[in-house]
Amino acid sequence: MRAAEDSDVTATLVGFARTLRAAGVDASPERVQAMVSATSVLEVCVRNDVYWAGRLTMCAGPDDLERYDRAFRAYFSGEIAPPLRRVPPVEVVRPVAVPGTERSRPREVDDESSPASTVSETEILRHRDLAALSPSERDVVRRLIAAIDPVGEPRLSRRHRPSHRGPLDPRRTVRTMLRRGGEPVRLEHRRRRIRPRRLVLVVDVSGSMQPYADPFLRFAHAAARRRPGTEVFTIGTRLTRVTREIRDRDPSAALMAVAGAVPDWSGGTRLGELMQAFLDRWGQRGVARGAVVIVASDGWERGDAALLGDQMARLHRLAHRVVWVNPHRGQPGYAPMTAGMVAALPHIDDFVDGHSVAALERLAKVISGGPDA
Amino acid sequence: MTLQVTSPGRLAELLEHQGYLPDEGIATAAYLAMTMRRPLFLEGDAGVGKTALAHALAQVVGAPLIRLQCYEGLDAAQALYDWDFPRQLLHLRAAEAAGVQDADRLEAELYDRRFLVARPLLQALETTPSVLLVDEVDRADDEFEAFLLEVLSDWTISVPELGTIRAETPPIVVVTSNRTREVHDALKRRCLYHWLEHPDLAREVAIIRRRLPQATAALAEGVARVAQIARGQDLLKPPGVAESLDWTEALLALGAHDLGADNLDRAAASLGAFLKYREDQERVASRIAEWAAAG
Numbered sequence: 001m002r003a004a005e006d007s008d009v010t011a012t013l014v015g016f017a018r019t020l021r022a023a024g025v026d027a028s029p030e031r032v033q034a035m036v037s038a039t040s041v042l043e044v045c046v047r048n049d050v051y052w053a054g055r056l057t058m059c060a061g062p063d064d065l066e067r068y069d070r071a072f073r074a075y076f077s078g079e080i081a082p083p084l085r086r087v088p089p090v091e092v093v094r095p096v097a098v099p100g101t102e103r104s105r106p107r108e109v110d111d112e113s114s115p116a117s118t119v120s121e122t123e124i125l126r127h128r129d130l131a132a133l134s135p136s137e138r139d140v141v142r143r144l145i146a147a148i149d150p151v152g153e154p155r156l157s158r159r160h161r162p163s164h165r166g167p168l169d170p171r172r173t174v175r176t177m178l179r180r181g182g183e184p185v186r187l188e189h190r191r192r193r194i195r196p197r198r199l200v201l202v203v204d205v206s207g208s209m210q211p212y213a214d215p216f217l218r219f220a221h222a223a224a225r226r227r228p229g230t231e232v233f234t235i236g237t238r239l240t241r242v243t244r245e246i247r248d249r250d251p252s253a254a255l256m257a258v259a260g261a262v263p264d265w266s267g268g269t270r271l272g273e274l275m276q277a278f279l280d281r282w283g284q285r286g287v288a289r290g291a292v293v294i295v296a297s298d299g300w301e302r303g304d305a306a307l308l309g310d311q312m313a314r315l316h317r318l319a320h321r322v323v324w325v326n327p328h329r330g331q332p333g334y335a336p337m338t339a340g341m342v343a344a345l346p347h348i349d350d351f352v353d354g355h356s357v358a359a360l361e362r363l364a365k366v367i368s369g370g371p372d373a
Numbered sequence: 374m375t376l377q378v379t380s381p382g383r384l385a386e387l388l389e390h391q392g393y394l395p396d397e398g399i400a401t402a403a404y405l406a407m408t409m410r411r412p413l414f415l416e417g418d419a420g421v422g423k424t425a426l427a428h429a430l431a432q433v434v435g436a437p438l439i440r441l442q443c444y445e446g447l448d449a450a451q452a453l454y455d456w457d458f459p460r461q462l463l464h465l466r467a468a469e470a471a472g473v474q475d476a477d478r479l480e481a482e483l484y485d486r487r488f489l490v491a492r493p494l495l496q497a498l499e500t501t502p503s504v505l506l507v508d509e510v511d512r513a514d515d516e517f518e519a520f521l522l523e524v525l526s527d528w529t530i531s532v533p534e535l536g537t538i539r540a541e542t543p544p545i546v547v548v549t550s551n552r553t554r555e556v557h558d559a560l561k562r563r564c565l566y567h568w569l570e571h572p573d574l575a576r577e578v579a580i581i582r583r584r585l586p587q588a589t590a591a592l593a594e595g596v597a598r599v600a601q602i603a604r605g606q607d608l609l610k611p612p613g614v615a616e617s618l619d620w621t622e623a624l625l626a627l628g629a630h631d632l633g634a635d636n637l638d639r640a641a642a643s644l645g646a647f648l649k650y651r652e653d654q655e656r657v658a659s660r661i662a663e664w665a666a667a668g
Contacts, residue, residue: 030562034411038565041408042381042401049381052401056565060558062416065568158446159516171450174458178483182465228515229554284609286511286553314609 010036016054016075023071025064031057047076126357130327131211144357145215146251150223152197152292153321153369163191197292197320199223199230199367202278204297205262206236206269212327212354213265216296217258219360221251231287235274235297236264241282269300271340272307279314292367293319296354298328301340309343316347325363329353378407384433393422393429394572394580402567403430412525412546414561417569419551420613424508427547431504434545440506441493443513449520453530455490464488484534494524498540504547511550515557522560572614574601580614581621588621595632595665596621600647602664603657609650620647632665 013036017027038053051072059068125133125140133141162172169190177184201220205213217232224230224246234240245261248254259265279288293315301308316322324344328334330353336345345351350366353359378384384407385400395403403426406413415423431438441452461483468479489495497505507521524530528540548564550556572580577597581588596617604611612620623643629636640661648654657664 026558028562034409034565038405038409041405048397049401052381052398053405055398056402056405056567059566059568060561061555061566062552062568158444159448159514171458174462175456178458178461178465182462182469280607280609285551289553 006040009039013039013054016071017058019071019075020054020058020068023067025058025067025071026060027058050076126361128357129330129355130215130357131355141215141357142218142251145218145360146222148219148222148361148364149226150199150219150364151227151368152199153367154194155197155290155320157193157195159193160190161193163189165189166191196227196368197290198287199227200283200288200291200293200319201230201232202275202293202295202297203232203234204236204269204271204295205234205265206300207266208269208298208300209296209327210266212296214255215357215360216325216354217246217255218251219363221246221254225249231282231291233278233282234258234262234264235271235278236262236269237267238264239274239277239281240264268302269297269340270303271297271299271301271344272303272305272309272311275308275311275315279311279318283315283318288315288318290320292321292323294323294325294363294367295344296325296327297340298326299324299336299338299341299344301338301343305339305343308340309347312344312347316349321349321367322347323350323352323363323367324348325352325354327353327355330355330359378404378433380404387433388426388429391429391432392583393425394576394583395426396572396576398567399426399569402565406547406565407434407545409565410543412548412564414548414550414556414564414566415569416550416552416566418571418611418613420615421569421571422614423547423549423569424506427504427506427549430545430547434502434504436502436504436545437500438504438506439493439497439500439544440508442508443510443517445512445514447513447517450492452492452494452517453520453524454492454495454532456484456534457488457490461488486535489532489535494521495530495538497544497546498524498528498530498538500544501540501542503544505544507546507548509551510548510560511553511556518557518560522557522563525560526563571601571604571611574598577601577614577617581617584618585621585625588625589630591631591633592621592624592629596624598667599632599657599661599664602667603648603653606656608648608653608656610648610653612647616647616649620644622646632661634662637662 014032017032017035020027034057035054038057039050042049042053054072055065055068059065122140122144125137126144128137130141160169162169166189169188172188172190173184173186176186176188201216201223203213203216203220220230220232224232224243231241231243232246234242240262242258242261245257246254248257282288312322326336326341329336329351336342352363352366354363378387381397381400381404384404385395385397388395388400388403402413405411415426417423428438464483465479468482473479491499493505497503510518510521525546528543529537531537571577574597577600578590578593581593581597582590585593600612600617620643623646624636624639627639627643629639632640641658644654644658648657
């Protein structure tokens with residue numbers, strides 16, 4: 001009797017877990033088990049107890065709470081939870097990189113021969129504007145970008161490593177003494193370990209940045225794959241954290257996932273408001289602290305430029321270094337004229353161009369603290 | 374330590390007795406953490422009472438609170454255990470002077486439990502009952518998370534020279550995070566997760582009055598109202614309950630008994646206890662009277 005009741009409860013809970021999973025909460029079997037044992041500790045019949053038992057065991061962050069609440073309401077009131085927006089990867093055919101206007105340059109070499117491009121051709125491609133590439137050239141450029149290794153500027157870590165010189169390491173010295181029968185045979189030294197600073201990339205994906213968003217996100221992918229602490233955000237009409245999505249090993253699959261997560265491709269830009277959202281939600285809590293922050297945008301601000309100035313000043317106080325990448329800067333005759341760019345400029349450490357592969361390689365050098373060449 | 378805690382409601386009463394006023398979620402979370410022997414992972418804005426909950430729990434259980442403050446570079450020697458090398462050396466020298474010949478015995482003696490210095494995690498496993506507070510785990514680095522995970526899942530610590538040390542009864546564990554970075558999923562999965570919200574107006578008034586009995590109802594309500602509205606104002610650093618308490622205390626010290634017109638100068642002067650950014654202070658200072666009277 002009792003057992004039958006229990007298995008009934010378990011079946012209900014497992015069904016609930018399935019609903020949760022459909023709603024986007026990571027309801028792994030391990031967690032389901034925890035929920036079942038939590039409800040058995042509490043009184044199952046009380047609706048609130050079931051709610052808390054599930055919430056405490058199933059959720060892993062504040063983002064999960066809303067999904068959980070919705071699924072809970074729907075499941076226990078009898079209706080089936082409406083599955084959350086989950087775009088299957090096949091449907092995502094948003095042209096991430098394809099520029100709206102294909103400005104194909106007259107070239108002697110036809111596209112068929114490009115994949116086996118020669119060194120000199122690669123060299124030319126390296127300096128070509130990213131917005132003016134043919135599809136096959138784009139493939140080569142993508143491979144070039146994937147090969148960039150962006151590393152943050154080095155900083156001293158709090159951890160030590162053994163060294164031949166440097167301050168004394170009392171622990172190791174005494175331990176060797178003990179091993180040698182208590183004789184102080186050798187002094188051991190230690191040095192502080194060197195770690196790269198965290199990289200934080202904020203990529204503008206609004207309409208005016210369309211041809212450059214893809215290469216920048218690929219650059220971000222190259223950074224995120226190599227250094228696990230790297231954080232990536234996109235801004236357009238809203239702020240989206242894509243750190244999780246961009247971690248996929250394959251750059252194209254990663255960009256696909258990012259495309260699915262970002263709701264505002266090619267919209268307008270409200271840079272000031274979104275920088276504020278970034279700083280409130282992530283930056284000030286610690287993501288930007290001591291990090292090298294890279295903002296990739298043309299500075300085309302639809303909103304109030306003064307707000308952008310304030311927020312950039314705030315970012316500058318938090319971050320170790322603020323680098324602004326503007327793809328238009330590389331064009332001849334460029335001067336920072338847009339209101340947003342003018343407001344942001346005083347609070348930027350490095351202002352670099354990012355219109356070509358060579359420019360992105362220079363960017364990698366800048367963020368690693370190398371000479372700005 | 375069989376407790377008379379039989380339900381979340383009962384635990385809430387006991388916590389209230391200690392001056393901590395939990396809502397239903399906190400009480401249920403703490404109750405499950407105690408009965409299921411799972412660590413409780415608390416996240417929420419700074420100053421919502423994460424650390425205070427651990428203190429109150431320790432008092433309810435009547436157990437010592439063992440606290441491990443996390444920071445980058447925290448390693449096993451500071452979190453788990455360390456050998457007391459100087460004492461080992463002394464022992465070795467003393468044994469030599471006494472002419473001890475039995476090398477094996479001497480070696481066994483050198484790596485005895487009494488030369489092992491217990492750091493917080495080992496202390497918590499060896500003390501029954503105890504409440505272990507792993508504070509601000511997001512400040513530590515990944516390396517630390519890895520060995521914390523090992524301790525929290527098996528309740529054992531292995532010392533190569535000594536063997537495995539196992540907890541008779543696992544301690545009650547509270548892990549807090551301010552969310553400055555994402556803590557690894559593997560760690561969260563072993564825990565009960567609870568997101569702490571700021572308390573509502575009535576609860577905040579009750580908390581202020583409980584903690585600072587000398588505060589009048591008018592003062593507590595005024596401060597709580599300002600705090601509630603300020604949290605919705607998109608400030609650089611929204612004030613937590615801790616800040617409300619600090620501000621009330623500051624106002625009391627200045628002799629204010631409400632946030633009426635006579636006390637506005639004092640309120641503005643002591644705003645530094647409440648808001649920690651100049652920009653925030655400027656925005657709030659002129660509107661204290663209006664907000665305190667709202668609602």
